[in-house]
Each structure stands twice: as C-alpha cells, then as structure tokens.
Amino acid sequence: xxxxxxxxxxxxxxxxxxxxxxxxxxxxxxxxxxxxxxxxxxxxxxxxxxxxxxxxxxxxxxxxxxxxxxxxxxxxxxxxxxxxxxxxxxxxxxxxxxxxxxxxxxxxxxxxxxxxxxxxxxxxxxxxxxxxxxxxxxxxxxxxxxxxxxxxxxxxxxxxxxxxxxxxxxxxxxxxxxxxxxxxxxxxxxxxxxxxxxxxxxxxxxxxxxxxxxxxxxxxxxxxxxxxxxxxxxxxxxxxxxxxxxxxxxxxxxxxxxxxxxxxxxxxxxxxxxxxxxxxxxxxxxxxxxxxxxxxxxxxxxxxxxxxxxxxxxxxxxxxxxxxxxx
Amino acid sequence: xxxxxxxxxxxxxxxxxxxxxxxxxxxxxxxxxxxxxxxxxxxxxxxxxxxxxxxxxxxxxxxxxxxxxxxxxxxxxxxxxxxxxxxxxxxxxxxx
Numbered sequence: 319x320x321x322x323x324x325x326x327x328x329x330x331x332x333x334x335x336x337x338x339x340x341x342x343x344x345x346x347x348x349x350x351x352x353x354x355x356x357x358x359x360x361x362x363x364x365x366x367x368x369x370x371x372x373x374x375x376x377x378x379x380x381x382x383x384x385x386x387x388x389x390x391x392x393x394x395x396x397x398x399x400x401x402x403x404x405x406x407x408x409x410x411x412x413x414x415x416x417x418x419x420x421x422x423x424x425x426x427x428x429x430x431x432x433x434x435x436x437x438x439x440x441x442x443x444x445x446x447x448x449x450x451x452x453x454x455x456x457x458x459x460x461x462x463x464x465x466x467x468x469x470x471x472x473x474x475x476x477x478x479x480x481x482x483x484x485x486x487x488x489x490x491x492x493x494x495x496x497x498x499x500x501x502x503x504x505x506x507x508x509x510x511x512x513x514x515x516x517x518x519x520x521x522x523x524x525x526x527x528x529x530x531x532x533x534x535x536x537x538x539x540x541x542x543x544x545x546x547x548x549x550x551x552x553x554x555x556x557x558x559x560x561x562x563x564x565x566x567x568x569x570x571x572x573x574x575x576x577x578x579x580x581x582x583x584x585x586x587x588x589x590x591x592x593x594x595x596x597x598x599x600x601x602x603x604x605x606x607x608x609x610x611x612x613x614x615x616x617x618x619x620x621x622x623x624x625x626x627x628x629x630x631x632x633x634x635x636x637x638x639x640x641x642x643x644x645x
Numbered sequence: 646x647x648x649x650x651x652x653x654x655x656x657x658x659x660x661x662x663x664x665x666x667x668x669x670x671x672x673x674x675x676x677x678x679x680x681x682x683x684x685x686x687x688x689x690x691x692x693x694x695x696x697x698x699x700x701x702x703x704x705x706x707x708x709x710x711x712x713x714x715x716x717x718x719x720x721x722x723x724x725x726x727x728x729x730x731x732x733x734x735x736x737x738x739x740x741x
Contacts, residue, residue, distance in 0.1 A: 557651035612693035
C-alpha cells in the first residue's frame, strides 16, 4: 500500500525570504510567466497633461479645485461643476484603463513565456502587496511555486488574465458606484466636495492595478479555502469514520468527486492542484495525478461523512473551493 | 497498485445502513476491497480509483457458522464486522 505524505497547510505559516515554496500558499491561484527581456506593467498609467487640456496635470486640477471653492458657486451650480469635473476625470481614467488592459495582453503575448518563469504563490493580500515583483514583473530565474505545473499560455490567457481583469473591473465598479452615490446624495455640492471626489478618483484610478486585483482574488479564494480546510479531516493518512449520508448530500458529494475523477492529466493538473491546495492539502513533489485525485476525493469524503459534521455546510465550502479553483 | 483508504463505520450501524454506506463509498472512492474490524468499529477498505464498480458489493452475515453469499455473487473478503452493535462474522461479495 502506498503511504501518502500529505500534510494540512496552516494559515499561520509565514513566508521566508528566498524560498517561494515556503510561502505555503493557501491557494496558488495566480501564475505569471514572463520572459527575461519583457515585463508586465502591473498598473495603468496615471492620467497626465496630455490626456486633458495642456495646462492640467491632474484631474481635477488645482484650478478646478480653486474654482470649486469660490463662494459665488453655490447650490445646483456647485453640484453641476463638481459632477462635470468628476465625469471628465472618470472618462480620462477609463481611457487609460482600456489602454492598460490592452497593453497588458499585448505585453504578455510578446513575452517569451517559456523562458524565465515566475510563479507567485500567494497567501493573502499582505503577501501580494509586499511582493515587489507583483507590480512590475522583472526578469529572474525564480522557480515556479511548488505545484509542479508547467506554465503555458493557455493557463495564463484562459484562466489567470481574465480573472485578474474581472477582479480589477469589479473593484473599479465598486469605487465608481461609491462616487456616483456620493454625488447623488449631495445635490448641492456642499458635503461631497470636489476635493473629496478627487481622493475617490485617485482610488478609482489605482484600482487598475494587478496587485489589488490579485489581492482581491486571493482573499476570495483564501476565504473559501479556509472554510473548507477547517472542516476537512487533518489526518489524511489514517482511517476515518463515516456515517450514511442523506441522499441530497451524497448527490452533491458525488457530483464534485466525479468532476475530480474526470480531470485529465496533464491538462487539468493546475486545476487539480489548486483545488487540493484550496482544501488544505499540500501535494508533495512528484505526486502522481491519480493519487492526487484520490487524496482530494478522500479529503472531501472524510470531511463530509464524519459523524456530527455539518455536511451541507462542508459541501458548500467544497463546492465554492472547487468553483474558485477551476474557474 | 491502487491507493487504498480505510473507512470506519460505527458499531451500532444496521446491516442495511452498512450496505448503503458501501454503495456511497464505492460511488465516491472506488471498489470495496476488504472488510474487518478495528478499534471497536467496522473497518471497510476501498481501492481509491477513478474506476467505479458496475455492481456494488454487499455484506452478508454468516448463517449457522458458515459464510452466506447471495446466489450469483462472488465473495472476496470474510471477517467479523459490527452489525447493530454485535461483532458478527460476515462475507463481502459482489454480483457477477
């Protein structure tokens, strides 16, 4: 009988410098591959004078802020002035954001993805924001994070990049909604001033940032993983006790495990590894694909069929982790 | 060699539920390989593989001190298991 060497990863583990594997990712969600000579620009360029009138450096400009504070400007006129400037700024920021997304994809396409490989295993938002290369990816011979997956264009373009873009879009939508609502709630421009709007616009512009996008994605995945990992049996190498499951719970378990068993090596290796990691498993190097499938299925079954377990809640966590890991 | 996993079943489990658990586990893990007992519980060991058995295994208690296997089934394991709290000699078999 084969002895499995899985261990449950701990959210308390902390990364040590110089060893990406020791980041012990709760979910190695995002993988980036770049060449030695090409790099990604991780955030949109800020709007500049060229994007507006020649005498404007930021949006809103100092002159606009000054005009807004003119005592003669009151009521609806003050509101309209504020809203007009904000709209102008939003349009300019949006234009830059579109440029940024286009450049991001173009840069990636022109990169030699097979040369230098950079893998980011992210434990959470803090790990992301402290990792300098997540904003401006540079050349390097860093080994891919310990999931054993080869990085290829399909992984990046079909899964990672769209997810990052979607995360950035969502963050921007949220911030823009906040700005619009603040405008609506202040019809006279007395409370939501142009200066306050300027700060919100900076946040809106900064939301076009890979760091923030990854942080959001990782947090979402980490939350799902934490719920599942808490419920899962930590003792994967020993027998576990099971009770008869209600038919509906069993159907849900079987649906997920059937999907796991239906995964194909090597195409689904990254997804399977992400799912295993999301469930709190730490696949050892060299683990065969089928054994990894088995370990994932056993982990799910041991958790959901344990006496006294909240099987429905566990299945919801497992389903959520599966969805996040395989999107 | 396939990976195996032992699943313990509470000793108070009825024969019907024990066999129902086997159906569920064979649907998720794979084919039942052996039966037995350990630590006061029934111990069922499954081969963990993508290939699921076409027909589910069944446990039947011995009758009159002798293994009792349904007609058309092939026995593949014999040991004592807990049925409704009692340690009972039984066979595990699978329809042909």
